Amino acid sequence: MDDLRFLILYGVLAGAVLASFRKAFHDRKLDTIPVIGSSGFLSSYWDAFKFFHHAPDLIQRGYDQYPEGIFRVARLFRWDYVVCGPKLIKDIAGAPENVISFTAGLEETLQPNFTVGRAITKNLYHHHVIRTTLTRNLHACFPEVRDEIVCAFNDVLQLQGSDWKTLPVLPTTMAIVARVSNRLFVGLPLCRNKAYLANNVRHTIDVVRTARKISLFPSFLWPLIGPLISTKNKTNARALPFLGPLIEERLSKERELGPDWPGKPNDYISWLLDLAEGDERAALPLTVRILAANMAAIHTSSAAFTYALFDLTTYPEYLLPMREEAERVVKEEGWTKAALNSMVKVDSFLRESQRINTNGPVGMRRRVVAKDGFRFSNGTVLPYGAYLSVALRPTHYDESNYEKAATFDGFRFARERAEHLANHNHNDNQDIFKRHMISTAVDHMPFGTGKHACPGRFFAATELKAMMAHLVINYDVQAEVDGVQPANEVFNARATPSATRKVRFRKRQ
Incomplete structure (x- = not known):
């Protein structure tokens, strides 16, 4: 147990297990948000691995299906939510920092x-x-x-x-x-x-x-x-x-x-x-x-x-x-x-x-920091802690x-x-x-x-x-x-x- 590498490996494995359960048993209200790929317990992890090198294709597919809506894609330890269309992008652009945070969104990328x-x-x-x-x-x-x-x-x-x-x-x-x-x-x-x-x-x-x-x-x-x-x-x-x-x-x-x-x-x-x-x-x-x-x-x-x-x-x-x-x-x-x-x-x-x-295929990364979540103008509510971004490349190629x-x-x-x-x-x-x-x-971000x-x-x-x-x-x-x-x-x-x-x-x- 004194071996640091073992502790790190153990932490990663434990984290993967915990994250799997968190993702598998997420808020069922979010099931109304469509998935690009699979929402299955194991199959969604395969999609998450594909995301590493095929993210542009996955995001484009989601945009083609929901050009003015919100869809989600599987990541290793959570779901990411991708926002499309000028109306919903304006919702993000005008939201206060204490509701959806630019700074918190940078946590993962930088x-x-x-x-x-x-x-x-x-x-x-x-x-x-x-x-x-x-x-x-x-x-x-x-x-x-x-x-x-x-x-x-x-x-x-x-x-x-x-x-x-x-x-x-x-x-x-x-x-x-x-x-x-x-x-x-x-x-x-x-x-x-x-x-x-x-x-x-x-x-x-x-x-x-x-x-x-x-x-x-x-x-x-x-x-x-x-x-x-x-x-x-x-x-x-x-x-x-x-x-x-x-x-x-x-x-x-x-x-x-x-x-x-x-x-x-x-x-x-x-x-x-x-x-x-x-x-x-x-x-x-x-x-x-x-x-x-x-x-x-x-x-x-x-x-x-x-x-x-x-x-x-x-x-x-x-x-x-x-x-x-x-x-x-x-x-x-x-x-x-x-x-x-x-x-x-x-x-x-x-x-x-x-x-x-x-x-990249997405931009304007944010994280919901308001305890009661963030409600879009179309009625969709993302919960506290959710990561979201806009479909950047598909918007530019529309x-x-x-x-x-x-x-x-x-x-x-x-x-x-x-x-x-x-x-x-x-x-x-x-x-x-x-x-x-x-x-x-x-339309230009x-x-x-x-x-x-x-x-x-x-x-x-x-x-x-x-x-x-x-x-x-x-x-x-x-x-x-x-x-x-x-x-x-x-x-x-x-x-x-x-x-x-x-x-x-x-x-x-």
Whole structure:
């Protein structure tokens, strides 16, 4: 019994048995919610195992049968509920956090208590910083972002003359995004420190991998398994020598000269210090917040730009029109944040890439936390503790939402914006705004929608559009194998771009 491995194995087996009974004898009122697959005691477990690698097919099948309803799918230790249709999605989007919780929904997908730290989930003041202060400063900080994009592409790609160079896309984009994001987070010179950046990229990968492993166990074992396999303490220890002195210097300046001391950097560290209180005003807690921001930025923006590069090399006919647009706008308006708003084709291409390349078959994961459950507008009630999500990929591929929905149409949204302007008053910007990359809706949810729409989407869109414009102006790109779209890596309810697929780069001649 002193053998830890035996205890863990015993706990897993006991958990599986207990979870089996819990799932077999669940609330019979939920039997009215249809099952995709089987509800049998053993057969549902077979469906749960199939879900690991066939989740997109199962979710699509459910959506086809219940396009405006709710269905359930078997998971190893429970049922998951999948919501379809704009009416029910709006119910989720508008629900209070104390009824269906965004934070509790993250428990399984990212396991933040163990991969990042409990302080992050207990106090979300960094969300306010990202949603307000960071977003307001995008115009002022754009010259620094632009400068880092230029330097990062040069340093990471390391192209010579007119020769083509084949590079793995995801690691390459992660390196670039890490540098560009950290120019805004911590500034020069730290944003170019290779060891510091490597730790941030490693942390991003570790969070995703560790969360996957923890989620393979029943939830009552998470507090045991999580600390055993978490790498967050090691990550924090590696980050502190870089961030600790910088943070201590800022705190010292505040104590000596006040919160608005002369020469105070306009970056994420300063914005955090403006709101941090009590124990949060120390090197380690602020380091944890900076690592969390890195993880979110690197994970999401790297995947989005990787998908966009795959789409650009699969459909190369879009490169020249975007290049022409970007060169014209830069000539007329310069490299400014405002100029990006005029790059309608670049914006449309990225928005369409996000629509086609979802990060899994489901999104907007939530957990019911109200003791009396959550009632949808159609009368369906999900009980306390139930996990739910929306059918993300099927919604994006629904012909009733998008014409030729399964076909990549890079300028789909640019064309819609032009048609709207031609048919409506030019001062009517409300509908046209719905077609921007940053816009969320019940039929377009890369950034979610409603109360918990991604607070960092304005920075992400600025970063991605500036990177794409820089790329098409200064580089040629080709697929490693012409006409072949790399397959995504699918596991459970998550999909990620291939980490090994490559693209050829060349300096534009």
